[in-house]
Each structure stands twice: as structure tokens, then as C-alpha cells.
Amino acid sequence: MRRDRRPITRPRRALLELIERSPKPLGPRELHRELRRAGVRIDRVSVYRNVAALLELGLLHRVLGSTAVRPCVERAQKCHHAIVCTACGSAREFHSVALEKALGDVRRSTRYRVLGHLLELRGLCESCR
Amino acid sequence: MRRDRRPITRPRRALLELIERSPKPLGPRELHRELRRAGVRIDRVSVYRNVAALLELGLLHRVLGSTAVRPCVERAQKCHHAIVCTACGSAREFHSVALEKALGDVRRSTRYRVLGHLLELRGLCESCR
DNA sequence: TCACTGGATGCAACAGTGTTGCATCTGTGT
């Protein structure tokens, strides 16, 4: 963020570290709760503002259909689809050529002008299954 | 709903008719607003409770990533994927064998036990494009 | 090292969304 003339404050650093460290995507309230629990003095509002800023910078992804965010692992990749464990909340990104192709077919066959899509798998990870 | 010993009250009937009649999925607040506008005396809470009940009965689908609901057109079909117009909100369901197949491949290749997925296309419909 | 400064922060207040408890009403079967 230094590139953007944004100072790296103590709360912001703690937030970033927490998101990076967390094995599963966390939402604003969870981020806030965890930080407070860890003794970091940070306001609810700052969590929201930082998360929004990081999303805008493309450093975070939002888990579809929820407010949880996860670090953007593969920034170069155009489509970041993820599979999320419904038990523990951990997430992993995946990429499927066949899937991209099938989506492209649908895109071409519909009379809509397709601008994007939401795709996310739900299931149980290795430890939770 | 008669099968479930649920009386068909005036507000409930109006809500059902509105959902059936609407060309685009509506959320609770829109449903409430439209009904009031049409002169139906119904409370916000009743809208929420009725929508919840109808979703549970499988008579409605929720638009992914939003609170809007649409009538369940093809109840027999396992996967109801929809494409939603981001301009006017209208939605249409679609089905793609290739897509199902690709999703099946991903399902098999991951180490997660996949239980379901979220998939919805976003775009512009014929009238809005 | 120190003052400066723009962005970040915390706090308070607010708005929107969805939920719960409860007294009352109403549709339905008898």
C-alpha cells in the first residue's frame, strides 16, 4: 500500500496480518472480534474502511454470497473460482479449463450480453469431510 | 400451500401473485413497497415470513448473492442456474450440459467433498443491452 | 531530530435490514 501514499498504521498492519494468517476467510465482524481479542485497539469502522480499500486495490477477494474476504492468491489469473468448506470456512482457489470453456459456450448461446458471473463451490475440506 | 394446512390469507395471496406476475426477481423491501403501492395492507414482517416459508417449501428461488426471489419455474430440474440482467433485474434460467459436465470434473478432481455450488451469470438482457 | 501534512482513526449518530414477542385477527374445517 506504500505505493499509494497510504501510511501503514498499527491497526492496518494488524488487519493485514490477520487476513494473511487466517486459514479461512473472515468477515468484518469476525476480523474486528479477532483483532480486539488479540489486544489490538481498532474500531469497527476502520475494519470496514480497510477491507473496502484492500478490495478496491485487488489485494483481497470476497467470498461469493458472503462478506468474508480472503487474500488474493493468484492475482494474475482472470477467473478466481474458489471452493469453500461449509464446515470450517477454509477456502481454496481452483481453475478449470473445461469450466471456462463451458461458461464461454453459455455466454455465446444466450441472448444476454454476459458481463460476468458468480461461481463458487461448497463442500467439505479434507479435514472436515 | 393448502396442502400444508396453511390458510391462504389476503396478504399472502397478494404476495404470491406479485411474485408470479413480476418479470424480475424482487427482494423483501421491493415486494413490500409494491404491495403497499397496490393498496394491499401488509406488514414488512409478513413479507419476510412469507418469503421464508415459500423458500422453505421450494416454491421460490433466491437470486444468488442477493435477497431477491423468483418463482421456481422448473422444479424438477436439479440445477437451476440463472442469468440476471444487472440493468433491469430480469432473470432467466438456463441449462448447459457441458457446464454440468465441467462442474462434475472439478468436483471429482478436488480433494474437497463437494456438496453444492453457487453459479449465476450477470449481464444485460435483450432490451437493456 | 522536529515540525508539517494528508490520510487514517475513533467515536457518535444514523440508516437499512432482518428478527422476535405478543396480542389480535382470519381462514378453514366442523
Place this chain on the structure above:
DNA sequence: ACACAGATGCAACACTGTTGCATCCAGTGA
């Protein structure tokens, strides 16, 4: 027409996210 289960409306509440504003602080240049 009656009785009852379920639905309704209302009030109050909880949660989530936003905005305004005074203050603070990390980073910069002297």
C-alpha cells in the same frame, strides 16, 4: 355459526454497514 391453528400487525430489538467530524499519526522534507 363456532372453534382453533396459523397468520398478521405492531413494537421493539439486534445486526450490519455508512457518514460526519474532531483528533491522531505515519511518512516526508528541512
